[in-house]
Amino acid sequence: MKISRIYSNFESEFKAIDFCSGFNIVLGRIFHPDNLQKDAHNLGKSKLAELIDFCLLKGRSPEFFLFKFPLIFAKYVFFIEILLDSGTYVTVKRGVSRNTKISIKKHDVGRQLYRGDGWSWDYEDEAIGVAKTILDSYFNLAAVGPWGYRDAVAYCLRSQEDYTEVFKLDKFRGQHILWKPYLGHILGFESNTLIRNYQLKNEIDALSVKLIELKKIIGTTQGGARGNT
Incomplete structure (x- = not known):
């Protein structure tokens, strides 16, 4: 086109x-x-x-x-x-x-x-x-495929800020799952594997945050229990 x-x-x-x-x-x-x-x-x-x-x-x-x-x-x-x-x-x-x-x-x-x-x-x-x-x-x-033409357009029409890094557009700052699988697919890698990799990483990060919150709750509970004895 x-x-x-x-x-x-x-x-x-x-x-x-x-x-x-x-x-x-x-x-x-x-x-x-x-x-x-x-x-x-x-x-x-x-x-x-x-x-x-x-x-x-x-x-x-x-x-x-x-x-x-x-x-x-x-x-x-x-x-x-x-x-x-x-x-x-x-x-x-x-x-x-x-x-x-x-x-x-x-x-x-x-x-x-x-x-x-x-x-x-x-x-x-x-x-x-x-x-x-x-x-x-x-x-x-x-x-x-399975990406649409808009994903390709994003790389063809770059702003000055989008040239800070060769492959990473400014609007994809911090969201690897939105652009790395696409580029991997273009370069011949298995995109589904890349997508699953970042999905698992996001799940691990979410569980890590939840674990920290649980530790805080458990710590508070234990401290309260010791104070009542």
């Missing part, structure tokens, strides 16, 4: 972005004469990656920029067109104000613009969980 195009319902404010079939670079440049001496940070490069993540059905967060400034972005509807391994395309439509209602359309020709009314969608206003299942069937990432 490859991103083919991303666009919005307001072409004058967010122009359609077409991706080439090879290597793509998002380059931030300053053209305004008054700002030429400023650095090229904070020009929206990372925001484009976040927008792609939104179009690929990332869950809602109040800190996400589209939801953090609702008065600015509530009117927007975004579309992402994906080239599938079969050579066909699938377009996902997701609005900011109705972000849990997803429409999906499969088509043979790329570089389409399905903004506006009057289009026939294969799946229209589906719940986000259902839409993820539909996209999983289209993307057919059998190599990462």
